Amino acid sequence: MVKVKFDFPPMTYTQAGLDQITVCYNRALQTGTYTAEYMRQLVQNGKMEKRVIDGCMAMLRLARICGQEQMEGACKRGLEGTRYNYSTIKLIIDNGLSTAPLCHPADCPMSPCTDHENLRGVDFFDSNPQ
Numbered sequence: 472m473v474k475v476k477f478d479f480p481p482m483t484y485t486q487a488g489l490d491q492i493t494v495c496y497n498r499a500l501q502t503g504t505y506t507a508e509y510m511r512q513l514v515q516n517g518k519m520e521k522r523v524i525d526g527c528m529a530m531l532r533l534a535r536i537c538g539q540e541q542m543e544g545a546c547k548r549g550l551e552g553t554r555y556n557y558s559t560i561k562l563i564i565d566n567g568l569s570t571a572p573l574c575h576p577a578d579c580p581m582s583p584c585t586d587h588e589n590l591r592g593v594d595f596f597d598s599n600p601q
Contacts, residue, residue, distance in 0.1 A: 485520065488524060491524050492527060495510065496510055496511065499527075499530070503542070503546070504543075505546040505550060506534065506542050509546035509549050509555060510530060512555040513526055513527065513557075529557040529561075530557055533564065540570075541564055541569045542564075542569075544563075544570050545563040545564045545568070547573075548563050548569065
């Protein structure tokens with residue numbers, strides 16, 4: 472069993488809670504590195520011990536239901552964000568985004584705007600109709 476080191480103060484969580492989180496983390500490692508890292512972030516950013524443990528357990532249940540590949544894809548996408556909770560992962564999987572490629576703004580250039588009849592252009596705003 473891997474003993475994971477978290478950056479929160481030891482007094483924040485009870486020993487029983489830390490033991491439960493360690494078991495969850497080790498199971499997440501078996502699923503994949505993105506799942507384990509997402510779970511570490513969930514624990515790191517969580518405020519209440521019970522909610523964190525419930526979130527970890529729910530993630531493991533979801534991994535059993537949806538499979539390792541979808542869970543890893545969802546956690547990889549989830550790590551791009553700033554909120555770490557079970558609901559985020561569930562929404563990513565439910566919306567089919569776990570297998571969709573990530574698109575960063577620098578990687579996805581905007582398509583050029585083509586002229587059409589609904590575009591007024593610069594001349595429209597420069598003219599003074601008074």
